[in-house]
Amino acid sequence: MNEGKRLALLFGSIPFLTLVFALPFVNRVEPIIAGLPFILFWIVFWVFLTPFILMTAYQLEKKNDNQPGPKDKEGAQDS
């Protein structure tokens, strides 16, 4: 797995951190932001941000595509 792929995966974990594991800490109504109770605002905010996170992951993968990385577990499909 090359540097770009690893960084891209790191970015992919953001929605899981914010939309799953952070839930116990944001399960409240106050403060109301943009008319939404806080928990709903939090969820909508990160849902809306996810395309931009994935976009960044995509560009990171692309940028590092041409640089040869150390070969490891990848390509199991060829076995």
Next chain:
Amino acid sequence: MSPALLIILLTIVISAALGVYAGSRVKMNLENWTVGGRRFGVIIMWLLMAGEIYTTFTFLGASGWAYSRGAPTFYILIYGTLAYTVSFYILPAVWKIGQRYGLHTQPDFFIHRYQSRWLGVLVATIGVLCILPYLQLQLTGLGLIVEVASEGAIASKTAILISFVLTCLFVYTSGLRGTAWVSIIKDIMMILAVGIVGLGVPYIYFGGYGKMFRALLEKHPGHLTFPGASPNMDTLWVMSTVLLTGLGFYMWPHVFSSAFSAKSAETIKRNAIIMPFYQIPILLVLMVGFTALLVIPGLKNGDMAFLELVRVTYPSWFLGFVGAAGAVTAMVPSSVLVLFAATLLAKNVYKAGFAPQANETLVLRLSRILVLIIMIFALILAFYYPQALVNLLLIGYNGVSQFFPGVVFGLFWKKVTRLAVICGLLSGFGLAAILVFSGHDPFLGLNAGFIALLINTLITVIVSLITRS
């Protein structure tokens, strides 16, 4: 004929006609029929995926949950987003294998990766068992929507029968291409209906959604935080449920195959990037449910909240429009569900299990016949035994999610073995069934399917390490 009735009938007929036309321009073979000839670009993929994802459940169920359960309904906003994130990382790899070895279905993938026809038969059988109740649910939902929206002018059974015949017609002739084209009409109508009602009703009754939420918090203080009105759906349940459904979403046989209909791995990645935007309309659907709780409290069936609120708020022709949108919203997922149930049975149960020598022409012919048989079966269930599959419905997501370890390890871990996947799959599916049918879902506050998926993963890893040669 009332305007509402006219809108509903015209929409259904035009949609089906477009679906039939979509397939009339290409020579039909199995590849064209099941995966649209592997030629879908970003836009048509997006429309198709949205077509598959927005089912009658999204429409009626999400607002119904907002109405009767409150905050736990937020899980719908989350799990889709997680699913698209997962798809960004795993679907391109699935696409590559599909392209190289000419795969069409999810069991094809298992057969190829684990070199076992019988694993394919097993995966196909579980897949079909999970699909059938969803198909019936779409038909039942469609009947309900049209009956309410036409204010009784079209009886539920008539509506089901008409749309059933038309859906069969375009699936039979055009396959996935038909579904993709009808999705265009569906997506536009759906976005209009949800947009107008979702932005409209909080404004009409409260002068804005912010004021609506404030009124809701005053009247039902606990409704908008977990566990809302469902004490057994607390934060832990939401977390385990979004993980299960987020990982399981692309394990639905028909959704998994979307990887094979894309033009390229690039298409899939770009599609995954923009998909989360499709969650925004769900927010509007939820607002309709919340508004309904304040405006028309005490409904016996929360799932009727959306339509009831439209009925008391808007003129009858608009109710007809919403009903028409609801009807195509049932037709599109029905078409793809029946298409894949039929293909799985023909290609991965019949051919893989019993007739390896069968050629593609025969498989296509059999799939098409099975479309009719499965639809008639679903129709009979919807008419005469609406409760027969309710139990299976409960296990749908729990069931298909158990494919996840087999797929992901199959893609990225060389050491995984056939026996390990079979053991994991059977124990995961079995455990989920036991917990759900014995009334232990949620179990210890966690979604039962999630526990099953953990056990499944663990067993797959352990058995792989023991049995690897």
